[in-house]
Amino acid sequence: MKVRILIVFSLIFIFGGLLLIKAFYLQVIDAPQLRKMADVQFHTKIYFTPKRGNIYSANGGLLATSINEDGIAIDPLMIKHKYKVSKELSQLLNIKLEKVISKLNLNLQFTWLKKKVSSKTADKIENLGIDGISIVKQPVRYYPDGDILAHVLGFVGINDNGLSGIEYKYNKILKGNEKALQIMHDGLGQDIFIRGFGLEKETHGDNIYLTINKKLQYITEHYLDKEAKAADSRGAFAIIMNPNTGAILAMADYPAFNPNYYWKYKPRYWRNRAVTDDFEPGSTMKPFIISGAMQDGVIKPTTIVNGHHGAYYIDGITVHDVGTSFGHMNINQLIEYSCNVCACQVGMKLGKERLYYWLKRWGFLSKPHAGLLGESSGIDRPVSKWSHVGSCEEAFGQGAAITGLQEITALSAIANGGFLMKPYIIKKIVNPYGKVLFISKPKVIRRVINSKTDREMKYMMRLVVKGGTGQYCKLIDYKVSGKTGTGQIADPKTGKYYKNLYTASFMAFVPYKHPKLAMLVVQEKPLKISYYGGAVSAPVVREVFKRALNILNIFPGNKAYKKQVHIMSLNNLPIAANSVKNNINKKIHKIGIMPNLHGDTILSAIKDLVEYDKNITIKGTGFLYYQNIKPGTKIKKNQVILLKFKPLL
Amino acid sequence: MIFIISLTGIFYVWTNMESMKLGYEISKLETIKAKLVHKNKKLLIVKASLASPSRIYKIAKKLGFVYPKEGEVVMIHE
DSSP, rough: OOOOOOOHHHHHHHHHHHHHHHIIIIIIHHHHHHHHHHHHEEHHHHHHHHOOOEEOOOOOOOEEEEEEEEEEEEOTTTTTTTTHHHHHHHHHHHHHHHHHHHHHHOSOOOOEEEEEOOHHHHHHHHHOOOTTTTEEEEEEOOOOOTTTTTTHOOOBBBGGOOHHHHHHHTHHHHHHHEEEEEEEEEEEEEEEEOOSGGGGGSSOOOOEEESSSSSHHHHHHHHHHHHHHHTTTTTEEEEEOOOOOOOOOEEEESOOOGGGGGGGGGGGOOOHHHHHBBBBOGGGGGHHHHHHHHHHHHHTTTTTEEEOOGGGEEETEEOSSSSSOOOOHHHHHHHHHTTTHHHHHHHHOOOOOHHHHHHHHTTSSSSOSSSSSTTOBBBBBOGSSOOTTTHHHHHHTTOBBOOOHHHHHHHHHHHSEEEEEEOEEEEEEEEEOOEEEEOOOOEEEEEEEEEEEEHHHHHHHHHHHSTEEEEGGGGGGOOOOOEEEEEEEEEEOOEEEEEEEEEEEEEESSSSOOOEEEEEEESOOOOOOOSSSSHHHHHHHHHHHHHHHTTTOOOOTTTTHHHHHHHHHHHHHOOOHHHHHHHHHHHOOOOOOOOOTOOHHHHHHHHTGGGTTEEEEEEESEEEEESSOOOTTTTTTTEEEEEEEEEOO | HHHHHHHHHHHHHHHHHHHHHHHHHHHHHHHHHHHHHHHHHHHHHHHHHHHHHHHHHHHHHHHTTTOOTTOOOOOOOO
16 A cells, blocks of 8 residues: 555656656746747737828818728739639639730739729639739829819829829828837737737828818819810919918919829829929019019109000110000009010119019029929029110010919019018828927018009009909909910020910909909910910909809908999899899888888898998898888988898798 | 635636637727728718819709809808
């Protein structure tokens, strides 16, 4: 018995001791090595594909975004039973069988079969379990609005790199960075627990908000496209700026392209002409030079200049006026009717040095740095190389080649009281967690002209639209100021001007006294309708202003009420169907006596009280249900008239 | 004493098991979440395309909508 017990205990001790020794080896001596092996087996790194940041409009409308799409990649050398596999893939991917076969027979280790497939199709292909076929997720850039703002946004190529526009210029900010995250998985390869939730966001690129107003952008593109097509222009662009801040609200180019399929267009379609192309502006240059001359005291608005009836001979060249010829006129009329002969004389009087000074002062010949790709600084010869009539030509817009962005910035300075603002297109940059990293603030570069000169120039430009060369831009409700321009185009080979090819431009701001919008439209080589800026470009500005002012809720001013009512009564436009019945029964009211306005629309109520428009307070919309003064009572002077409206339900 | 030690041991094993189970569950939910986020992104793109001004303009034109003529819009001071 004792012996048996002894044997059992000895065995227990021996095995126990062996176990302890093994445990000691595993836990202490081999531990570091084993831990490493386990780490390899149970821990693995996963890499997040960096998500490119989005681009938004000023109001947060999505302009560009990225999404990871499944793509089918193949290793042709690994695939067996090629014909059978080709047949299956051809059916699932809806690709011609011959095409799949040719791809599968390539002598390569990697090639794309289809770059974008639905996740359902990807699952089906994965379930086939064929060696040599893999599902690869890759980022795809989307521009939901298609061709809207395409020239500014640019596009993204393979490897998620921007190739043009904002996408290229801000590639580093948008692209994000690759980050690895360590996870654990079990023996079957299933992920167990992922630490660091939200880490994925760290790989995301930052989001960029532009100053662009999507609605304004659309209407600008729409009417530019319409007019440029009708005029058969080779190219065209339009820019809208907030003259008080320098923010670019819209920037359109013609012809358009769709960045979702950029490769289908020739590279000339991708260019953002508004910032890259230099052009000789023609007469739209006059307001800038004339303002300079007035600021220098060389001329006054009342100074009389001789128009020489449209042809002025000066030192070997003859300056012509296009279309019309003028006799003597003052500076106001010079701008109003765009007299080249007169501008030439002002230029000569101002002198080369001062004229060049003023060109630079307005921001021409230097880069605007608005944050756009390919901004040109414009071209002009140094003053020393100007001919003796250089300042004559420069005064009506020949010689200096400028960009649209420079011109709209200078125009904004006239509109805002003489302050040259720094133009900008980036409103803010926000990181994936919502933190604002950068925000633009309006910046004054310098004051170009004083308020007196500015007021005088604004008035001159008002005359252009009121009765001068820019009448196609006249609006009923708002006062527009503008300037037309028809610039000659130089043949790059000979350096001489083409006889019948022009740049037709029009620039304007609105409302005249306190401008909220400045706009420039330039059309290159219009061949049909007309080549005058006032005829082909002014209508674009008019159509866009008309709608943009409503979109932005810009109040036309008190006088507009009366004007609107007057026009409506002239046109006999229907005021509101529901109020017709009411109007029939209503007695024609006497002036000074409160009429019965129940059931009237706002417009018809104002029509009846047009003499008191300043005293009227309106609440609500729809049809009148309350008036504070009883019908038939006398309306006292300066008495507040409260009218309440509600919709008919 | 042995009872307490074994109870603690059982509790320790149980918590580990529970944590593993939750780990699997979280992983599954993460996968579902990733799919939903992807779907959501796709839907946002579709939404943005549907709200595109050019599309709305075309539909409005088809329905016979027109921009108000000049003088037909009255701005109201609030």
